[in-house]
Amino acid sequence: MVNRIEGGQRKVTALELAAIADALQARMQSFFTDPAPSIVSHRSAQGLDATESAVDHLLTELAAAVEFLHGLRPIQGLATREPWEPPTSTEAVEGMAARARAEAGYGPDEPAKNLQDHLATAGLLLFSQDFGADAADAGSVLLEEGGVAIVNSAPKVGRRRLSAVHEFGHYLLADEYTVDWRTAHTGPDIEGRIDRFARAFLLPATAMASVWPRAVTANGTRTAAVTIAGSYLVDMSTLARRLQDLDLVDASTANDIRAVQTTQTDIVTHDLYPSHELEGLTQPRTYQKHVLALFEAEKISRDRALGLLGGTFTDADLPELPPRQEQEIWEYVS
Amino acid sequence: MTEGPVTHVFDTGPLRHFTLNGWLGVLKFLTGGRIVIPESVEREIKDQQHQHAALRQILDADWITVDRSDDLEYLAAFARYEEHLVDGGRNRGECGVLALGRTRGHRIVIDDNVPRVLAKNEKLDCTGTLGLLCEAIRADKLTVFLVESLADDLLASEYRLPFGPGGFRQWAAENGLLT
Numbered sequence: 057m058v059n060r061i062e063g064g065q066r067k068v069t070a071l072e073l074a075a076i077a078d079a080l081q082a083r084m085q086s087f088f089t090d091p092a093p094s095i096v097s098h099r100s101a102q103g104l105d106a107t108e109s110a111v112d113h114l115l116t117e118l119a120a121a122v123e124f125l126h127g128l129r130p131i132q133g134l135a136t137r138e139p140w141e142p143p144t145s146t147e148a149v150e151g152m153a154a155r156a157r158a159e160a161g162y163g164p165d166e167p168a169k170n171l172q173d174h175l176a177t178a179g180l181l182l183f184s185q186d187f188g189a190d191a192a193d194a195g196s197v198l199l200e201e202g203g204v205a206i207v208n209s210a211p212k213v214g215r216r217r218l219s220a221v222h223e224f225g226h227y228l229l230a231d232e233y234t235v236d237w238r239t240a241h242t243g244p245d246i247e248g249r250i251d252r253f254a255r256a257f258l259l260p261a262t263a264m265a266s267v268w269p270r271a272v273t274a275n276g277t278r279t280a281a282v283t284i285a286g287s288y289l290v291d292m293s294t295l296a297r298r299l300q301d302l303d304l305v306d307a308s309t310a311n312d313i314r315a316v317q318t319t320q321t322d323i324v325t326h327d328l329y330p331s332h333e334l335e336g337l338t339q340p341r342t343y344q345k346h347v348l349a350l351f352e353a354e355k356i357s358r359d360r361a362l363g364l365l366g367g368t369f370t371d372a373d374l375p376e377l378p379p380r381q382e383q384e385i386w387e388y389v390s
Numbered sequence: 391m392t393e394g395p396v397t398h399v400f401d402t403g404p405l406r407h408f409t410l411n412g413w414l415g416v417l418k419f420l421t422g423g424r425i426v427i428p429e430s431v432e433r434e435i436k437d438q439q440h441q442h443a444a445l446r447q448i449l450d451a452d453w454i455t456v457d458r459s460d461d462l463e464y465l466a467a468f469a470r471y472e473e474h475l476v477d478g479g480r481n482r483g484e485c486g487v488l489a490l491g492r493t494r495g496h497r498i499v500i501d502d503n504v505p506r507v508l509a510k511n512e513k514l515d516c517t518g519t520l521g522l523l524c525e526a527i528r529a530d531k532l533t534v535f536l537v538e539s540l541a542d543d544l545l546a547s548e549y550r551l552p553f554g555p556g557g558f559r560q561w562a563a564e565n566g567l568l569t
Contacts, residue, residue, distance in 0.1 A: 067460035070468040070486060071429050078479065084469040124473050356474050357504045363477030379550045385561060387506075388520040388549050 081113070083120065092119045094198045094232035110187050111195045111206055111235050118204045119197045121364055122181060122343070126201060128355050131346050133179050134202030139230030142246060146301075149249050153256030156228055165263035167288045171220050171333060175205075176342040180227045182220055183343075184209040184334035194219035195235040196226050203227045207334050214291025216334040221254035255298040258290050268304050279326070281313045286328035292316050339368055352377065396515075397424040399457075399496040401487045401505075402434040403548075404519040405448055407540060414447055416531045420522055423453040426496065428486025430468075432456045457490055467492045474508060491516070501548050520544055527567055534562045 068076070077084040090096060095116055108116075126134055143149040154164065160174040168174065172182045179202035187208045193215065196205035205223035207216050219236065226234045229250075236247070264284075271280035285295045296313040299305040305313065323330065344365060351361035351374065362369060398421045405427070408417045417425070427435075432449065439445050448454055459465075467489035475481040484505045491498035491514045498509050498516040509516040523541055526532040541558035545551040553561065561567075 068465075069429060069458050069460045070465055070489070071433060071482070073465055073469075074430075074472075074479070074482060084472050084476075088466045088469050354504050354507050357476075357481055357502070359477040359480045360473075360475055377550060379552050382552050385545070385549075385551050385553070388518055388544075388551075389524045390517070390521055 083117075085124075086120060091116060092123060092197060092199050095119060098197075098233035109192060109235065111192045111208070114183075114185060114206055115195050115197050115204065115233075115235075118181075118183060118206065119199060122202070122204055123199060125343075125346055125350065125364070126199075128350055129346070129353075131181075131202070132342055133176050134181075134199070135179060136201050137179060137230075140228045142229050143249055143253070146252065149252045150256050150261055152225075152228070153253050154260070156224065156253070156257055157260065159228075160224070165260050168217075168221070168258055169289065169331070169333075171217060172338065172340040173342075175220070175224050176340045178224070178228075179203060180205055180224055181340045181343050182207065182223070182334075183340065184216065184336070184338045186210050186336055192235045192237045194223050196223040196231070196233075198227065198230055198232045209334055209336050209338070212291060213289065213331050213333055213335070214285070214294055217258060217289055217331075218251075218254050218291075218294055220334060221257045222250055224257070225250040225253045252301060255290075255294055255301060259284075259288055259295065259298040261302055264298065264302055264304060268299060277309060277312060278316055279322075281316045282318050282322045283326050283328070285316075286318060286323070286326065286330075289331045289333070292318075337367055339366060344368065348375070351375075395422070395424065397421075397426055397494070397496045398499050399426050399428070399487050399490040399494075400431065400454075401498075401500040401502070402431050402438070402483045403501045404499045404522065405431070405435070406438070406442070406445065407519045407544075408522070409444055409448055410442060411540060413526070413532065414451065416526050417522070418451075418453055419531055420525055420529065425454045426457045426490065427454060428483070428490055429456055429458050430482040430486035434483045457486075457494075459490070459493075461493075464489050464493045471505070471508065475504060488514070501544065503549075520549070524567060527562070534559055534567060538562075 073087065074084055077087065122131070125131060140152065143152050157164070157168065159178045161177050162168050162174060175182050181202065182205045184207045187210060189210050191208050191210070193211065194205065194207045196203055205220065205227065207219045209216060222236060223234065267284060268280060271283060281292060281295060285292055292314050296310040299313065300307070300310045322328065347361055347364045350356045351358065354377070358374060361374060362371060408414055435445050435448055468485045471485040471488045475484050484500060484502060487498055487500055488505055488508060490496050491509060492512065498514055499518060499522065500506060500509070500516065501518045506516055506518070520541060523532065523537045527534055527537065538559045542553065542555050545553040545558060
């Protein structure tokens with residue numbers, strides 16, 4: 057049968073096409089519509105021999121889902137935006153981070169918590185899923201309005217957050233399609249600058265310049281590292297690198313900081329509250345609200361809503377739809 | 391009775407209601423024997439036969455034809471409706487019904503509200519089980535007494551209308567359906 061279909065002697069029926077889509081873990085609609093232009097150009101650049109990773113697959117799927125939902129009713133925060141100029145100096149990187157924090161609704165020195173909510177206000181919908189330790193750290197795709205990013209939840213929370221902000225950097229620079237395998241390099245290329253951007257976003261320069269020396273003077277390097285990393289929700293490696301970026305520590309102290317491990321006693325003693333951001337399968341609240349609203353407006357079915365919520369909701373979590381008005385019976389009897 | 395050469399395309403739910411109540415013959419009368427089902431509905435009926443052997447009658451009825459369209463227009467419409475309705479293979483019957491209504495101009499018979507809203511927005515001719523029951527009462531093929539249990543159940547569950555037991559009978563009396 058496949059030979060006959062391939063040879064054009066026989067067409068496929070809807071159920072056969074649906075079965076093909078299921079086997080490819082794709083939606084049937086993907087056979088009839090082009091994906092986002094950024095995905096098209098990425099695939100063109102990759103050529104026919106490229107294999108698709110799990111991160112690539114989910115990015116494509118989420119991009120299509122977001123575009124479908126946005127087409128039914130505009131998702132709050134998603135809009136066309138002017139790309140930012142790629143930074144060509146460390147000063148420009150620091151400036152980009154400060155501007156990005158403001159764009160995401162953070163105060164100048166405030167710890168950047170709840171990244172999913174804040175990045176969504178700037179139009180980037182951030183999802184997480186466990187792809188395992190051997191997969192990419194993160195990826196993002198630019199849509200005509202807004203963007204979608206995925207963070208691999210296998211690494212610890214500090215690296216997850218760093219990866220998330222790294223993808224935000226790509227998004228602000230209007231990089232069409234990115235999959236980042238290790239978001240922690242320090243080179244002078246654009247990836248290195250985006251990594252510095254991510255550190256600067258999570259650990260603002262002015263805050264570090266005042267908080268770090270004061271904390272060291274009061275409690276010593278180890279406790280200073282524990283409390284600042286715990287408050288700003290970064291890992292020790294990111295903190296050490298950032299303090300070096302800002303010339304607040306030398307290489308030797310940076311190495312000492314990298315070796316620090318936060319203990320349960322530290323958490324209790326210093327009133328720290330470990331973050332569970334981007335742990336396992338997560339979706340931005342904006343996206344979930346949008347799916348629920350479309351379900352309640354009966355634009356999508358209960359099954360489709362659950363599918364779009366990707367396992368973050370059970371059937372029992374979805375609301376019962378309210379009763380109709382008595383006179384609406386006329387809709388059903390004619 | 392439904393006028394002219396209108397072909398009805400049925401979703402699984404309405405066909406099941408009429409068949410399990412023994413009213414398939416009424417349906418043949420009401421539709422002039424012109425019923426099609428997409429193969430996605432045929433699949434759902436075959437799947438449900440294990441629970442309800444009577445559903446076999448639908449597949450055996452020579453006046454109910456299975457549409458196995460494979461033209462691009464139909465497939466594209468089917469895929470478009472899938473976006474609203476389907477996950478994990480569920481609700482493909484509804485997609486086939488809507489796609490046949492859209493591309494062939496058939497009258498759609500469906501109870502679920504999301505596909506009904508889609509049909510309404512696209513100005514497709516659409517009715518449901520309750521609409522056909524009312525047609526059957528008007529045509530003296532069924533009585534309010536016979537259908538009220540199913541009608542009450544549909545009103546309260548699938549249609550989410552504020553009618554309790556006996557509500558359909560009362561509504562029918564108030565609106566001249568009993569005369």
